[in-house]
Structures are given as C-alpha cells and as structure tokens.
Amino acid sequence: xxxxxxxxxxxxxxxxxxxxxxxxxxxxxxxxxxxxxxxxxxxxxxxxxxxxxxxxxxxxxxxxxxxxxxxxxxxxxxxxxxxxxxxxxxxxxxxxxxxxxxxxxxxxxxxxxxxxxxxxxxxxxxxxxx
Numbered sequence: 406x407x408x409x410x411x412x413x414x415x416x417x418x419x420x421x422x423x424x425x426x427x428x429x430x431x432x433x434x435x436x437x438x439x440x441x442x443x444x445x446x447x448x449x450x451x452x453x454x455x456x457x458x459x460x461x462x463x464x465x466x467x468x469x470x471x472x473x474x475x476x477x478x479x480x481x482x483x484x485x486x487x488x489x490x491x492x493x494x495x496x497x498x499x500x501x502x503x504x505x506x507x508x509x510x511x512x513x514x515x516x517x518x519x520x521x522x523x524x525x526x527x528x529x530x531x532x533x534x535x
Contacts, residue, residue: 407431407524409501414529417491421533425486427501427526434458438506439484440516441475443497443531450500452517456484457506464511469495491533498528 413425427439438457444450454475456463463475474487484501502522510516 407503409503409524409526411499411501411526411529414499414531416532416534419491419493419533419535421491422487422489423491423531425488425499425501425529425531427484427486429482429484429503432503432524434482435479436505437503438510438516439477440502440504440522441484441486442500442502442519443495444500444528445494445497448497450519452519453499454486455511455516457511458484459506462511464514464516466517488531491531493533493535496531496533498530500528501526 408430410428417423435458438455440455441453442450443453453469454465456475456477458477472490477484503524504522515521
C-alpha cells in the first residue's frame, strides 16, 4: 500500500522556521519525484517545490525561492521542506505528492500540475501569525 505521511506543521510567528517531512512507503522511492503543494483557504492548490529522488534535481515556486529548501533522505524514504523567513501568506495546508520521475517533469515545469501526481498525503497545517 502506498503511503505519504506529512508531519512538522504548526503555528509559528512571521520570520520563523518550520521543517516539514514527507515519509513515503509502498513504492520504489528512488524512481519517484516528490512535490510539495499548498492550499490556503479559498484558494487553489499550488505547487511549492519538487525534488527528484533519483538525481536530486529541485525546483521552486518563485514565491518561496531563497526561503524554502527541499531535500531528500533516500535511506529513510523521506523528503523534507525546510521553510525559513515564513510569512503570513505562507499559511496553508501543505501536501506532499509522488510521481514517477521523468526529466520533462522538471525541465518543462510540469511539476506544478496536480494532475501529474499519482499519490498524495493527507496534508499538514502551517499557520504563520503576523
């Protein structure tokens, strides 16, 4: 059974940091890319970042570049999203998702498309207070 389990969300003041984790099981982790998405109340879900577990290639949304860092620990089948300099507008439910990796996913910016992903986690709430 495929599972993606997010953790690490919480309440933090603006300027603070959080580290989200996405623990994966039930598929060959090294063959997949893991994306982080977020959905704020009343807004559509948006792609935040993506990493290829096979070669470590990464991508970020412009809104988080320079503040968020995605990384992977293949030995633990876990992807992390380190979020620094958090802003109130980062408040959202954060989801991780998995898709079998092919280079066009990142090269053609397909990673931002929800429909590309086969598996999703349940989400973790991040709230940034001003």
